[in-house]
Amino acid sequence: xxxxxxxxxxxxxxxxxxxxxxxxxxxxxxxxxxxxxxxxxxxxxxxxxxxxxxxxxxxxxxxxxxxxxxxxxxxxxxxxxxxxxxxxxxxxxxxxxxxxxxxxxxxxxxxxxxxxxxxxxxxxxxxxxxxxxxxxxxxxxxxxxxxxxxxxxxxxxxxxxxxxxxxxxxxxxxxxxxxxxxxxxxxxxxxxxxxxxxxxxxxxxxxxxxxxxxxxxxxxxxxxxxxxxxxxxxxxxxxxxxxxxxxxxxx
Amino acid sequence: xxxxxxxxxxxxxxxxxxxxxxxxxxxxxxxxxxxxxxxxxxxxxxxxxxxxxxxxxxxxxxxxxxxxxxxxxxxxxxxxxxxxxxxxxxxxxxxxxxxxxxxxxxxxxxxxxxxxxxxxxxxxxxxxxxxxxxxxxxxxxxxxxxxxxxxxxxxxxxxxxxxxxxxxxxxxxxxxxxxxxxxxxxxxxxxxxxxxxxxxxxxxxxxxxxxxxxxxxxxxxxxxxxxxxxxxxxxxxxxxxxxxxxxxxxxxxxxxxxxxxxxxxxxxxxxxxxxxx
Numbered sequence: 001x002x003x004x005x006x007x008x009x010x011x012x013x014x015x016x017x018x019x020x021x022x023x024x025x026x027x028x029x030x031x032x033x034x035x036x037x038x039x040x041x042x043x044x045x046x047x048x049x050x051x052x053x054x055x056x057x058x059x060x061x062x063x064x065x066x067x068x069x070x071x072x073x074x075x076x077x078x079x080x081x082x083x084x085x086x087x088x089x090x091x092x093x094x095x096x097x098x099x100x101x102x103x104x105x106x107x108x109x110x111x112x113x114x115x116x117x118x119x120x121x122x123x124x125x126x127x128x129x130x131x132x133x134x135x136x137x138x139x140x141x142x143x144x145x146x147x148x149x150x151x152x153x154x155x156x157x158x159x160x161x162x163x164x165x166x167x168x169x170x171x172x173x174x175x176x177x178x179x180x181x182x183x184x185x186x187x188x189x190x191x192x193x194x195x196x197x198x199x200x201x202x203x204x205x206x207x208x209x210x211x212x213x214x215x216x217x218x219x220x221x222x223x224x225x226x227x228x229x230x231x232x233x234x235x236x237x238x239x240x241x242x243x244x245x246x247x248x249x250x251x
Numbered sequence: 252x253x254x255x256x257x258x259x260x261x262x263x264x265x266x267x268x269x270x271x272x273x274x275x276x277x278x279x280x281x282x283x284x285x286x287x288x289x290x291x292x293x294x295x296x297x298x299x300x301x302x303x304x305x306x307x308x309x310x311x312x313x314x315x316x317x318x319x320x321x322x323x324x325x326x327x328x329x330x331x332x333x334x335x336x337x338x339x340x341x342x343x344x345x346x347x348x349x350x351x352x353x354x355x356x357x358x359x360x361x362x363x364x365x366x367x368x369x370x371x372x373x374x375x376x377x378x379x380x381x382x383x384x385x386x387x388x389x390x391x392x393x394x395x396x397x398x399x400x401x402x403x404x405x406x407x408x409x410x411x412x413x414x415x416x417x418x419x420x421x422x423x424x425x426x427x428x429x430x431x432x433x434x435x436x437x438x439x440x441x442x443x444x445x446x447x448x449x450x451x452x453x454x455x456x457x458x459x460x461x462x463x464x465x466x467x468x469x470x471x472x473x474x475x476x477x478x479x480x481x482x483x484x485x486x487x488x489x490x491x492x493x494x495x496x497x498x499x500x501x502x503x504x505x506x507x508x509x510x511x512x513x514x515x516x517x518x519x520x521x522x523x524x525x526x527x528x
Contacts, residue, residue, distance in 0.1 A: 143360035
């Protein structure tokens with residue numbers, strides 16, 4: 001904690017130094033104080049919260065869609081090896097394609113409203129979840145399976161007591177990456193179309209040549225990302241308290 | 252030493268306590284070709300009997316145990332409990348014939364997401380025993396297997412010996428009539444292993460489950476078993492069956508007696524005759 005505080009102070013100091021001593025143009029790099037004033041301004045203006053709400057709805061909506069689709073895809077592909085082999089080229093292609101390039105297409109398909117942003121967020125958040133769940137479904141320990149079979153466990157019991165608990169940590173690992181990707185998807189979507197959301201505010205600040213506000217909105221977006229990620233991490237601690245990764249993180 | 256079908260009778264739970272293996276072959280098709288693991292294994296195990304299966308590494312001991320537990324299907328031959336095959340025609344285990352079997356593996360195989368109590372009570376859960384009753388039984392079992400105070404702990408907080416105790420407690424939690432154990436104490440230190448052996452003997456004397464115990468330790472086999480079944484190197488066949496003429500209960504001091512020494516010598520000679528590897 002102390003280390004982080006020192007580091008942040010150092011960063012702010014360097015920043016202020018660059019502006020006041022090296023005389024970097026205030027348009028390229030506004031002073032920290034100016035950004036701070038803009039941040040207060042942004043946070044206190046009622047219009048901002050409408051944009052925050054729009055972005056949040058897009059991020060959470062896209063994340064939810066990705067979670068459902070990703071889990072379903074991961075489970076099916078994990079269970080059906082031939083289907084996984086058959087779809088592997090498509091998955092690889094989907095992995096390497098620059099997905100934000102689809103934003104204009106999504107605007108054509110879904111319009112300038114929030115739907116195209118939700119779809120973009122979902123597309124970005126989908127793969128980390130699907131691939132992790134796929135791995136999780138495959139990771140059921142052979143010895144554990146022997147225990148269940150030795151006890152004559154049925155399909156439902158095997159799922160409840162073995163497969164679900166094995167896969168759950170992988171779901172959360174994917175979700176922690178996915179929530180960050182969903183923020184990226186929504187904001188990039190807002191850059192390129194529409195008239196609401198924090199991404200739109202960024203573009204509007206740019207057009208007004210208001211650099212401090214631009215930086216302030218980025219700070220606000222970062223805070224939103226941190227809060228959302230913390231929410232997923234907390235859910236993980238509650239859902240899989242036994243998991244080693246969680247324990248290490250706590251210590 | 253033969254145990255005929257009269258011995259293979261039903262126990263109080265309606266399940267079967269004796270096992271009969273007839274002409275079992277097991278061939279694995281691996282990437283590097285066919286591996287013959289077992290050939291023509293015949294074996295009768297009486298109700299309540301303690302049989303140790305002894306052999307060198309890779310002789311098919313584990314394979315035999317997995318076939319007995321219904322985890323593997325034999326390539327040829329049958330495994331019967333009470334005169335009925337433990338497998339359905341489609342090859343899956345018939346739980347009407349063999350359901351109350353407890354298995355202990357080389358690894359404890361405890362579920363890291365459950366506490367020790369929940370692990371121990373897992374077989375009860377699968378049988379539909381209610382939560383309160385399960386908790387009560389789990390507490391009793393933890394007490395009995397030296398896990399007092401660890402019921403609420405997770406497996407990763409236990410030592411290796413305690414994990415294997417928990418695995419043993421889980422295996423006997425629903426009072427099985429057949430107990431199958433695959434080198435359960437192989438990874439433990441010598442002192443812990445001796446203690447676990449004696450505890451297992453106590454458990455067997457009290458509960459009387461038919462027990463098949465796979466090991467590669469000759470002294471451990473002699474200490475525990477009524478009969479020791481010796482398997483040859485691959486493919487595994489029954490080399491010979493040696494009765495252990497030691498009275499029960501046996502203490503660890505029995506290892507210094509002449510009878511014990513004789514039994515160990517006999518088994519060692521038989522294993523050596525199997526040829527060097």
